[in-house]
Amino acid sequence: MKNEPYTSRIRRHTPPSPTKKNCLFAFLIGGGICFAGQWLLYLYEALGATRDDASTLVTVTLIFLSALLTGIGVYDRIARVAGAGTLVPVTGFANAVVSPAIDTKQEGFILGVGAKIFTVAGPVILYGVLCGAVYGVLYSVILWFV
Amino acid sequence: MFLSMMTTSLLAFAVGGGLCVVAQLLIDKTALTPARILVLYVSFGVLLGAVGLFEPLVSLVGCGITVPLVGFGGNIARGVREAVLEQGLLGALSGGFTAAAVGCAAALLFGYLAALCFRGQPKRIS
Numbered sequence: 001m002k003n004e005p006y007t008s009r010i011r012r013h014t015p016p017s018p019t020k021k022n023c024l025f026a027f028l029i030g031g032g033i034c035f036a037g038q039w040l041l042y043l044y045e046a047l048g049a050t051r052d053d054a055s056t057l058v059t060v061t062l063i064f065l066s067a068l069l070t071g072i073g074v075y076d077r078i079a080r081v082a083g084a085g086t087l088v089p090v091t092g093f094a095n096a097v098v099s100p101a102i103d104t105k106q107e108g109f110i111l112g113v114g115a116k117i118f119t120v121a122g123p124v125i126l127y128g129v130l131c132g133a134v135y136g137v138l139y140s141v142i143l144w145f146v
Numbered sequence: 147m148f149l150s151m152m153t154t155s156l157l158a159f160a161v162g163g164g165l166c167v168v169a170q171l172l173i174d175k176t177a178l179t180p181a182r183i184l185v186l187y188v189s190f191g192v193l194l195g196a197v198g199l200f201e202p203l204v205s206l207v208g209c210g211i212t213v214p215l216v217g218f219g220g221n222i223a224r225g226v227r228e229a230v231l232e233q234g235l236l237g238a239l240s241g242g243f244t245a246a247a248v249g250c251a252a253a254l255l256f257g258y259l260a261a262l263c264f265r266g267q268p269k270r271i272s
Contacts, residue, residue, distance in 0.1 A: 031159040037209035058209065058213070072264065085163070087183065089213045093253060097253040102260055121253060128246060133239060139226070
């Protein structure tokens with residue numbers, strides 16, 4: 001038997017990862033969510049909202065829809081096909097907040113839902129605010145000298 | 147009018163979809179977990195905002211950049227900048243949460259309501 005390296009031997013036996021298919025679905029579904037969001041934005045503007053308010057309303061609407069679909073178990077079923085397509089849009093963030101909240105109901109509403117709701121939201125908020133604070137300090141220093 | 151709306155929404159589709167493909171490649175090709183990717187995208191959004199690229203991108207591709215979590219970071223950067231201009235160094239602390247408030251509050255509120263209304267789905271082993 002030929003003594004080929006372990007890693008290439010393993011690679012020969014593992015099924016090919018469906019990366020191309022995953023990427024296609026991620027592109028179509030993730031892009032579709034952004035496309036729908038854009039038309040929702042136009043709808044809110046047509047109803048009289050300013051650009052900033054309309055943008056905020058789009059975020060809130062998408063988060064609401066995501067929470068609803070997560071609650072009835074549909075979001076996870078779409079996510080199994082869409083992969084990152086349902087992760088990266090703000091709906092994925094909402095899903096990551098809602099899903100542990102529902103799953104930990106049995107552990108109580110304080111240390112179950114109340115704590116676990118931050119499982120993914122916590123890191124996202126922490127690092128978002130942290131980066132923001134670093135930027136704020138740098139920006140203040142720049143303003144000082146300019 | 148309609149033509150420019152169509153162009154923007156198609157650009158939103160392409161750029162938003164593209165950001166998802168990058169994330170999918172990161173999941174498939176590296177050991178990055180979904181939570182790490184969300185953190186990465188938010189931080190990247192703050193960076194985009196900090197170097198002044200976020201607002202031009204928003205006017206070009208609209209929801210293609212604001213709907214992905216990058217937009218959350220971009221908003222944080224914008225909030226911080228406005229707060230620093232208004233109240234100095236203190237704005238570095240207040241701006242981020244102010245800008246993130248609506249998205250966070252909405253997700254937490256709807257998450258809580260969903261926990262009240264729905265029961266957990268049995269986990270499927272796939």
